Amino acid sequence: MKLKFSKMHGLGNDFVVLDGVRQQFSLTPEQLRYLGDRHFGVGCDQILVVEKPTRPGVDFRYRIFNADGGEVEQCGNGARCFVRFVHEQGLTGKPEILVETMKGVIAPRLEADGNVTVDMGIPRFLPEEIPFLNDDDSIIHHLDVADDTLEISVVSMGNPHAVNVVADVDGAPVGVQGPAIENHPRFPQRVNAGFMQVLDRHAIKLRVYERGAGETLACGTGACAAAVAGIRRGLLDSPVRVTTRGGDLSIAWGGAGCPVLMTGPAVTVFSGEIEL
């Protein structure tokens, strides 16, 4: 079958975006891995699928697949590209849309300056909400990784995040500790591993070794999780500028029970067609 797609990115976290409203398809994990393959396919960190909603009161369904072919609950950079895509494709004229995901409804909004703001929902911290195998809900947990014991904070933005604070993010052992955290047995659904360097009370640098994709140039839900973890630890105050290798995001959070607001760019690089 021939599939039309758009290649997009949010700060270098890149996506193949598929219109599942006007195209009918069901992709196997092998086909998803082929789309994500940077040598034999199109190449991306995640594949994003736009579908009609399955519940009343929302505009679209948003499905996210990592480059390893696994479907996941949430993608923040992808949410910004999602609203840009549905506008560019003429699927909506509404500047703010409601979008259902595996773990709740998010609200991306096109801003007048070309950026996109997304209400990413309320972060969750209980071990069973991550999921993380632990007896209590504390702000810092100890995790034995490779030859170290890390102090991590766990946050769910719909998808799971383990955030640890480092002195120098550029020198952090992301390539070694990242996969060890991602696949740690205390995370039964694996986890995204964030490495955060605090610059001041309103600014951090962040690298994320993503579940199912490896280190990406930016991670939107990872930026939300890191800012929230830093605020909970008393290291940061909202709003937080999150500097990733791909550029800056702005994250705002009013505290427990409040949603996280993420603002940043969304770019369409090209559109194409592929035979699957």
Ligand SMILES: N[C@H](CCC[C@H](N)C(=O)O)C(=O)O
């Ligand atoms: N790798 C993530 C999904 C993509 C998240 C990231 N690209 C973002 O912008 O939030 C996971 O398995 O939960």
